[in-house]
Amino acid sequence: METIEELKVHYRWSKKDEENLRKVAWLGESYADEFIERFYNYLENFRDTSLYLPDEETRKRHKDKVKRWFAELFLSKYDAQYLRRLYRIGEVHLRIGLPPHYVQASMNFVRDFIAEKLTEHMGCSPERDEIIASINKALDLNLDVMVNSFREEELKVYLSSGKLQRVLIENIRRVSWFFDIFIITALSGVGLFLILWIGYEFFLVATGELPLERGGLGILGSVLILYAISELLSEEIKHIRGGAISIKVFVGVALAALIRKVLIISLSPEKFQELITLSITTLALGVVFWLIYKVEGRR
Numbered sequence: 001m002e003t004i005e006e007l008k009v010h011y012r013w014s015k016k017d018e019e020n021l022r023k024v025a026w027l028g029e030s031y032a033d034e035f036i037e038r039f040y041n042y043l044e045n046f047r048d049t050s051l052y053l054p055d056e057e058t059r060k061r062h063k064d065k066v067k068r069w070f071a072e073l074f075l076s077k078y079d080a081q082y083l084r085r086l087y088r089i090g091e092v093h094l095r096i097g098l099p100p101h102y103v104q105a106s107m108n109f110v111r112d113f114i115a116e117k118l119t120e121h122m123g124c125s126p127e128r129d130e131i132i133a134s135i136n137k138a139l140d141l142n143l144d145v146m147v148n149s150f151r152e153e154e155l156k157v158y159l160s161s162g163k164l165q166r167v168l169i170e171n172i173r174r175v176s177w178f179f180d181i182f183i184i185t186a187l188s189g190v191g192l193f194l195i196l197w198i199g200y201e202f203f204l205v206a207t208g209e210l211p212l213e214r215g216g217l218g219i220l221g222s223v224l225i226l227y228a229i230s231e232l233l234s235e236e237i238k239h240i241r242g243g244a245i246s247i248k249v250f251v252g253v254a255l256a257a258l259i260r261k262v263l264i265i266s267l268s269p270e271k272f273q274e275l276i277t278l279s280i281t282t283l284a285l286g287v288v289f290w291l292i293y294k295v296e297g298r299r
């Protein structure tokens, strides 16, 4: 981790930059409420915001802390203490498993918000440009420390392991990468096969070999399974990109397969006992699906 002095050299941070930030410190106070309101509207763009900020209590706490961070951006002395505060924000985000991408993208919002307010107040003037340049440096420095603490925590775990453990970690990563590729290929293969199968079912219905009612329900069931497989594929891609896998999708696939079976059996009144058993199993799986959905949502 770089020291604050090193960071200042790397970002060509000067006394003038600190003065420029002080000049517009009123932004941090006058626009704190508008900033946080628009920031939170912006956060709704992320698919998993409610996963990380699930309830009003957490949101209120976070809003207060982000507001304070916003004010300090202009007022703080850029010293070792400030650096520690930024590092801690990164650590908290790491602890809750927040993807670094969220923070990086949010910083872009902050940049635009400040530029918009400065233009409103100062017009397009050389002074505004100079202040924006200083703010950009400050935001880049903030982002650098916040996001690097993510990587450094990972790096620390990696480097603190012995040579043998590191070789083991590397090999496990390679094997896991191979498994991921295999799973994606297998799922794509099954998906392609299903598309062919659906085409074949259409053909059977069109030539009259399969009654319309049975064929229609069969096609519906196969489309349902294709949909579940496509969900599994996107989940696997999310996993490769570093996201957490959702168990819900696996239960969803089982549910789709069961519903398909129920649809087909519903056309044979003589199999009513099998139909009841399958319906009860579907209901039980539905409850499990709902419970996982609730738990994952709360997480």
Ligand code: HEM
Pocket (backbone or CB within 6 Å): 043, 046, 048, 049, 052, 053, 058, 061, 062, 065, 066, 069, 088, 089, 092, 093, 096, 098, 102, 103, 106, 107, 110
């Ligand atoms: C520019 C971007 C962001 C800034 C400046 C920021 C700032 C902060 C700060 C100052 C804290 C408090 C750290 C501490 O306790 O010392 C914090 C915690 C937290 N942040 Fe962020 N944050 C950003 C983006 C996000 C995003 C995009 C999310 C989620 C979608 C998020 C979710 C959280 C959560 C859940 C906590 C813990 C809150 C708690 O339980 O107290 N943050 N953040």
